[in-house]
Amino acid sequence: MTDVGGAVRDGRLGDRVVREIVYDEDAIQDRVRALGEEISAAYGPEDRLLVLGLLKGSFLFMADLVRNLTLPLHVDFMVASSYGGGTVSSGEVRLLYGPTAELAGRAVLLVEDIVDSGTTLARLVPMLEGRGAASVDVCALLHKRLPTVGVEVRWVGFDAPNSFLVGYGLDHAEDFRHLPYIASL
Numbered sequence: 001m002t003d004v005g006g007a008v009r010d011g012r013l014g015d016r017v018v019r020e021i022v023y024d025e026d027a028i029q030d031r032v033r034a035l036g037e038e039i040s041a042a043y044g045p046e047d048r049l050l051v052l053g054l055l056k057g058s059f060l061f062m063a064d065l066v067r068n069l070t071l072p073l074h075v076d077f078m079v080a081s082s083y084g085g086g087t088v089s090s091g092e093v094r095l096l097y098g099p100t101a102e103l104a105g106r107a108v109l110l111v112e113d114i115v116d117s118g119t120t121l122a123r124l125v126p127m128l129e130g131r132g133a134a135s136v137d138v139c140a141l142l143h144k145r146l147p148t149v150g151v152e153v154r155w156v157g158f159d160a161p162n163s164f165l166v167g168y169g170l171d172h173a174e175d176f177r178h179l180p181y182i183a184s185l
């Protein structure tokens with residue numbers, strides 16, 4: 001068990017123990033600041049930027065990212081879920097909520113926690129384009145770089161190892177989302 005600055009911060013839950021800190025709080029905050037600078041330089045006020053967070057996984061990343069963006073923007077959220085009757089993943093993605101904002105003519109920045117197979121983004125990006133967004137770009141905190149669905153992710157926080165990660169929004173069965181660091185389980 002890795003010690004996090006002397007405090008385990010709920011890294012242990014029942015028989016599940018956070019194995020290794022992969023990105024600590026400082027590394028995450030440094031990277032989010034750099035992403036904020038890059039993204040701020042890529043858009044202007046005329047883009048009417050809409051930062052669209054994919055819940056729930058992106059909630060902490062989204063909150064930190066927008067605080068590092070230095071142009072006018074609006075914030076909205078959406079909830080999508082893999083659809084497959086509960087047991088078998090059919091690769092279908094169901095939109096459960098949002099976006100409620102008007103997309104027509106706007107630059108949309110879709111904020112995702114982690115790209116794994118890419119299925120979620122492969123379904124959502126065309127859907128958002130279909131609603132008339134002027135552009136749809138993706139910012140993902142983590143990318144597993146698996147040779148899967150060809151989805152273009154314009155901004156990536158970290159190229160992630162191919163292990164199961166939790167914390168900073170990412171969950172295992174809804175646990176661990178609140179950890180300020182990212183760890184492997």
Ligand code: IMP
Binds near residue numbers: 116121165166
């Ligand atoms: P994709 O559609 O296969 O790219 O899956 C992306 C979604 O799967 C993410 O938004 C997460 O909700 C979830 N996911 C994928 N890998 C992990 C992981 O290592 N930890 C936690 N959630 C993950």
Ligand code: MG
Binds near residue numbers: 058114
């Ligand atoms: Mg997610």
